[in-house]
Amino acid sequence: xxxxxxxxxxxxxxxxxxxxxxxxxxxxxxxxxxxxxxxxxxxxxxxxxxxxxxxxxxxxxxxxxxxxxxxxxxxxxxxxxxxxxxxxxxxxxxxxxxxxxxxxxxxxxxxxxxxxxxxxxxxxxxxxxxxxxxxxxxxxxxxxxxxxxxxxxxxxxxxxxxxxxxxxxxxxxxxxxxxxxxxxxxxxxxxxxxxxxxxxxxxxxxxxxxxxxxxxxxxxxxxxxxxxxxxxxxxxxxxxxxxxxxxxxxxxxxxxxxxxxxxxxxxxxxxxxxxxxxxxxxxxxxxxxxxxxxxxxxxxxxxxxxxxxxx
Amino acid sequence: xxxxxxxxxxxxxxxxxxxxxxxxxxxxxxxxxxxxxxxxxxxxxxxxxxxxxxxxxxxxxxxxxxxxxxxxxxxxxxxxxxxxxxxxxxxxxxxxxxxxxxxxxxxxxxxxxxxxxxxxxxxxxxxxxxxxxxxxxxxxxxxxxxxxxxxxxxxxxxxxxxxxxxxxxxxxxxxxxxxxxxxxxxxxxxxxxxxxxxxxxxxxxxxxxxxxxxxxxxxxxxxxxxxxxxxxxxxxxxxxxxxxxxxxxxxxxxxxxxxxxxxxxxxxxxxxxxxxxxxxxxxxxxxxxxxxx
Numbered sequence: 001x002x003x004x005x006x007x008x009x010x011x012x013x014x015x016x017x018x019x020x021x022x023x024x025x026x027x028x029x030x031x032x033x034x035x036x037x038x039x040x041x042x043x044x045x046x047x048x049x050x051x052x053x054x055x056x057x058x059x060x061x062x063x064x065x066x067x068x069x070x071x072x073x074x075x076x077x078x079x080x081x082x083x084x085x086x087x088x089x090x091x092x093x094x095x096x097x098x099x100x101x102x103x104x105x106x107x108x109x110x111x112x113x114x115x116x117x118x119x120x121x122x123x124x125x126x127x128x129x130x131x132x133x134x135x136x137x138x139x140x141x142x143x144x145x146x147x148x149x150x151x152x153x154x155x156x157x158x159x160x161x162x163x164x165x166x167x168x169x170x171x172x173x174x175x176x177x178x179x180x181x182x183x184x185x186x187x188x189x190x191x192x193x194x195x196x197x198x199x200x201x202x203x204x205x206x207x208x209x210x211x212x213x214x215x216x217x218x219x220x221x222x223x224x225x226x227x228x229x230x231x232x233x234x235x236x237x238x239x240x241x242x243x244x245x246x247x248x249x250x251x252x253x254x255x256x257x258x259x260x261x262x263x264x265x266x267x268x269x270x271x272x273x274x275x276x277x278x279x280x281x282x283x284x285x286x287x288x289x290x291x292x293x294x295x296x297x298x299x300x301x302x303x304x305x306x307x308x309x310x311x
Numbered sequence: 312x313x314x315x316x317x318x319x320x321x322x323x324x325x326x327x328x329x330x331x332x333x334x335x336x337x338x339x340x341x342x343x344x345x346x347x348x349x350x351x352x353x354x355x356x357x358x359x360x361x362x363x364x365x366x367x368x369x370x371x372x373x374x375x376x377x378x379x380x381x382x383x384x385x386x387x388x389x390x391x392x393x394x395x396x397x398x399x400x401x402x403x404x405x406x407x408x409x410x411x412x413x414x415x416x417x418x419x420x421x422x423x424x425x426x427x428x429x430x431x432x433x434x435x436x437x438x439x440x441x442x443x444x445x446x447x448x449x450x451x452x453x454x455x456x457x458x459x460x461x462x463x464x465x466x467x468x469x470x471x472x473x474x475x476x477x478x479x480x481x482x483x484x485x486x487x488x489x490x491x492x493x494x495x496x497x498x499x500x501x502x503x504x505x506x507x508x509x510x511x512x513x514x515x516x517x518x519x520x521x522x523x524x525x526x527x528x529x530x531x532x533x534x535x536x537x538x539x540x541x542x543x544x545x546x547x548x549x550x551x552x553x554x555x556x557x558x559x560x561x562x563x564x565x566x567x568x569x570x571x572x573x574x575x576x577x578x579x580x581x582x583x584x585x586x587x588x589x590x591x592x593x594x595x596x597x598x599x600x601x602x603x604x
Contacts, residue, residue: 031507032430039421040436042413042477047443050451050458057454065457110349117343118320119313126590127350129597133586134357135536137554138578141561142360145572154359157375190353191597198598205322212328218335221324247449250538254561268449275453276543284453292450299445 051292058286065281075286085287087262088270091177095245095266098181103241107189108230111196112222125197129190136187140254143183144170147255170256173263180251180264188244192237199233200226239302243295267291313340357579364572371569390573394556394566400577402545403535403552409472410534411527417476418526419519422485423511427497444479449539456543466548471541475534481526488522489515525596528589532582553578 058075060067079085114124131139146154147169156166170176203225211221249268252258258265258273267287275284314336317327325342329335363371365379365386374380391397424430425437448455464470492515500514516523538554545551551559557574560566566574586593 028428029430029432032424032428032433035420035428035507035511036424036430036433036436039417039476039482042417042473043421043440043443043479045458046455046474046477047446047448047451047479048439050454051446053454053458054451057457065460113342113345113349115323116325117339117346118316119343120346124346124350125594127353129590129594130353130357130586132597133532133582133593134579135532135538135554135582137536137538137557138575141557141571141575142356145363145568146356146359152372152375154363154377157377160375186352186356194594194598201322203322208322208324208326212326218324218329218338226324243445243447247447249449254558271450271453275456281453281457288450288453292446295446295450299442302445 054285054288054292057282058289060282062282064279075282076290078283079287079290084262084265084270084273088265088267091263091265092246092267094177095181095248096242098178099184099241099245100238102178102181103185103189104234104238106185107192108196108234110189110193111200111230112226114193115197115200116222125194128193131187132190134187136250137254139183139187140250143186144255147179171260173260176256176260176264180248180255183255184248184251195237196230196233199230203229236302236305239298239305243298243302246291246295357583360572360576360579364569364576366569368567368569386569387573387576390570391577394560394570394574396553396574396577398549399551399553399556402550403554405468406471406537406541406552407531407534409468410475411530413472413476414478414481414530415523415526418478418481419485419516419523420511422482422489423515425482426486426489427515428507440479440482444483452539452543455540459544465544466550467544468550470544471534471537474540475530481529484522484526485519488519492518521592524589524592528585528593529596531585535582
């Protein structure tokens with residue numbers, strides 16, 4: 001074993017055939033780190049450093065991208081004093097609430113339905129995943145068209161066929177967030193449904209057979225065998241979903257531009273506005289840090305849940 | 312017959328022996344119909360984009376119909392030429408190819424070190440990577456943009472390629488796969504005098520074709536769909552990708568609705584083709600990544 005390590009590519013240092021284990025380890029470490037280095041530089045540049053840079057940036061006053069002077073927590077106070085921040089925060093809870101109502105149950109339902117059918121199962125699996133491969137921006141623009149108000153809007157045409165009056169869709173402030181969540185669910189539910197489907201197919205079939213012998217009806221079997229299994233998966237999916245909801249950006253930006261009257265502005269959209277409309281990078285960074293802290297807390301929760309499951 | 316096929320069903324709550332009762336018969340038909348409805352909901356919007364983009368602008372504005380009056384491909388060709396889509400297709404392709412190469416190389420190498428070489432201190436890096444998995448990159452977009460400007464990489468494809476080389480999710484996918492590879496093969500390669508990089512290129516990568524495929528497909532779709540960073544880096548440079556251009560058209564109001572729809576259609580055709588070819592790898596990859604975390 002040790003011989004192998006020394007042989008390997010190194011110019012045969014003959015006197016050192018009996019290399020001490022320590023030295024062998026060192027060479028392995030060195031090569032390992034050397035191979036990792038390029039990727040680590042990329043991770044630092046694109047992920048880790050920006051995270052820290054964000055915190056630093058948020059504590060300064062800046063002129064464009066040039067830092068001018070240290071201002072402590074002033075930028076945070078600016079964020080808190082900004083009326084849009086409270087609108088966005090309120091919306092975020094609304095987004096979370098609606099994605100619990102629509103986005104959380106839709107994939108569970110779809111997964112149960114697809115697992116309980118036998119015809120075209122493969123087609124359903126592929127079909128439900130299809131919206132996932134659509135580019136996010138294209139999806140959002142597409143749904144913007146589908147939600148066109150007036151008699152020639154696509155959804156209104158379809159509704160008209162069953163005798164429903166044309167709706168205002170996104171221009172109705174009470175509807176914007178639920179509709180945005182609906183279009184997000186359309187895009188992402190398939191991936192989650194596939195995970196639930198994998199969960200269902202990992203249930204021991206004998207459980208169902210035993211339950212049948214005990215006289216459980218089909219619905220009872222779903223209620224007492226399928227659902228409990230999905231529940232533990234669902235907890236982690238739920239947190240992942242909240243994490244995703246905090247990052248909503250394209251949807252309100254493209255579909256409603258945050259309107260009508262800030263009714264759908266999201267936190268990340270506010271970050272974008274601070275940074276790339278007002279060019280006030282420090283305030284944008286301060287808000288990013290706030291989002292980051294919230295997400296970090298949620299992530300710890302997620303880790304706790306998933307590690308409990310394994311243990 | 313519809314119900315006979317249930318003989319093959321060996322998992323889930325409904326089984327062939329349930330089918331005898333009328334209630335279950337109705338229930339399984341209802342379930343099947345609901346599945347069809349789900350399928351229609353999933354597919355209809357994209358189909359509609361293609362249907363509606365055959366309309367001309369007055370037809371689109373005035374007629375309350377789903378189907379266009381004619382199917383004239385010339386309209387597509389005109390929009391393609393007017394909006395100079397070739398250039399943006401090429402730009403997007405450049406981003407996709409560069410991004411995919413970076414993605415496989417850099418994430419693969421890191422995963423290789425974490426899974427096989429395991430030098431002293433690799434656990435720290437693994438921890439950091441796991442954390443990056445959960446802190447979404449969009450939250451530090453402001454600082455990243457500032458950084459890219461500081462090193463003078465704005466207006467260049469380079470950051471858009473390299474950003475795919477730092478993807479925690481792909482690293483974990485690779486790492487899980489590499490850990491399952493037979494250790495004997497790696498030992499044998501060492502005996503034959505292969506260096507660490509050679510082992511990666513000659514042993515690990517060829518054995519890992521399935522996972523490489525998954526990461527390639529994921530990266531291709533992600534790179535094609537990526538919008539925010541390309542927009543911030545490339546907007547106004549003639550290097551815009553399709554997504555950047557879509558957003559620009561959408562916010563400028565200079566492009567009319569049907570041209571816009573055709574542009575959307577152009578932007579979703581490549582992913583649809585890719586998905587049709589690799590549907591199995593894609594749907595399998597979707598669950599592999601999530602369940603193994």
